[in-house]
Amino acid sequence: MRCIKCRGRANVEVKRHHSAFCSVHYVEFFRHQVSRNIKRLRMFGHTNQILIAVSGGKDSLALWDVLLENGYQAVGLHIHLGIGDYSRRSAEKTHEFADKRGAQLLETDVEQEFGLTISDLSKTLRRVPCSGCGLNKRYIFNRVALTHNFDVLATGHNLDDEAATLLGNVIHWEQEALRRQSPLLESTHPTLVKKVKPLYTLTERESASYCLIRGINYVEEECPNALGAHSLIYKDALNRIETMSPGSKQQFFQGFLERMQPTLQRSDPIVLKECEQCGQTTTGEVCSFCRMWNKARD
Numbered sequence: 001m002r003c004i005k006c007r008g009r010a011n012v013e014v015k016r017h018h019s020a021f022c023s024v025h026y027v028e029f030f031r032h033q034v035s036r037n038i039k040r041l042r043m044f045g046h047t048n049q050i051l052i053a054v055s056g057g058k059d060s061l062a063l064w065d066v067l068l069e070n071g072y073q074a075v076g077l078h079i080h081l082g083i084g085d086y087s088r089r090s091a092e093k094t095h096e097f098a099d100k101r102g103a104q105l106l107e108t109d110v111e112q113e114f115g116l117t118i119s120d121l122s123k124t125l126r127r128v129p130c131s132g133c134g135l136n137k138r139y140i141f142n143r144v145a146l147t148h149n150f151d152v153l154a155t156g157h158n159l160d161d162e163a164a165t166l167l168g169n170v171i172h173w174e175q176e177a178l179r180r181q182s183p184l185l186e187s188t189h190p191t192l193v194k195k196v197k198p199l200y201t202l203t204e205r206e207s208a209s210y211c212l213i214r215g216i217n218y219v220e221e222e223c224p225n226a227l228g229a230h231s232l233i234y235k236d237a238l239n240r241i242e243t244m245s246p247g248s249k250q251q252f253f254q255g256f257l258e259r260m261q262p263t264l265q266r267s268d269p270i271v272l273k274e275c276e277q278c279g280q281t282t283t284g285e286v287c288s289f290c291r292m293w294n295k296a297r298d
């Protein structure tokens with residue numbers, strides 16, 4: 001296999017682009033994809049302050065690296081979830097990355113701030129950990145971005161994540177979730193920060209290859225709570241289809257963005273109010289985050 005740019009020995013094959021690259025040109029390809037996504041969807045510019053949600057996994061660290069290398073002002077935010085060794089190792093990898101580059105990192109600890117780790121919260125509420133965890137992460141990312149005056153929140157969601165979420169949303173016909181599923185969510189309320197996903201055209205494998213070539217140490221294990229999660233089942237199904245028909249995953253998600261999203265976004269948006277307890281957005285009187293913690297502290 002030869003690199004399509006320099007004809008040297010290729011190290012990474014990208015089947016859905018019918019391409020292969022040597023290490024140097026792969027890094028160039030990956031960064032170009034990210035830059036193109038940022039510019040095409042007008043996610044942010046070089047004068048914007050970007051907060052990037054960093055878990056310590058391959059996607060968020062690859063994204064942080066690309067943004068810093070491309071001269072963007074990107075500050076990391078790591079949330080300590082309190083999920084045993086997995087959380088400890090995730091924090092270690094995040095610190096290692098930030099220290100090596102002298103990059104600014106903000107941190108929040110769910111237990112210190114709210115009184116329970118994600119694991120204890122799930123036991124107290126008798127709910128699967130992911131539901132409380134997802135709600136906490138979304139809430140904290142938005143709140144930190146607002147209180148520190150960031151222009152935009154960037155996450156490392158990749159093509160595999162987005163295609164799996166889309167499949168789940170279609171299987172359950174989650175209309176509101178489908179309307180909001182986009183690599184770019186503009187702020188629709190003063191307490192909602194703009195959200196972007198610059199890796200939405202790149203796969204997990206491509207982020208992993210980028211980290212490997214760049215020498216980025218990331219937490220390789222999955223969160224123990226992800227085992228048996230629906231998202232993994234959907235990813236597995238999509239990977240099987242992709243193996244038989246390369247490009248299907250991209251076609252599925254890109255086709256949705258181009259053909260379905262514009263129609264869905266024309267429907268009346270939900271009216272947002274401010275939560276009586278915390279002031280963040282909600283459709284009712286008290287937001288789901290406050291309701292969850294009220295119940296846990298009962």
Ligand code: Q46
Binds near residue numbers: 223
């Ligand atoms: S960290 Fe949290 Fe994920 Fe673990 S508990 Fe579930 S949502 S699986 S991305």
Ligand code: ZN
Binds near residue numbers: 003006021022
């Ligand atoms: Zn090359």
Ligand code: ZN
Binds near residue numbers: 275278280
């Ligand atoms: Zn609230």
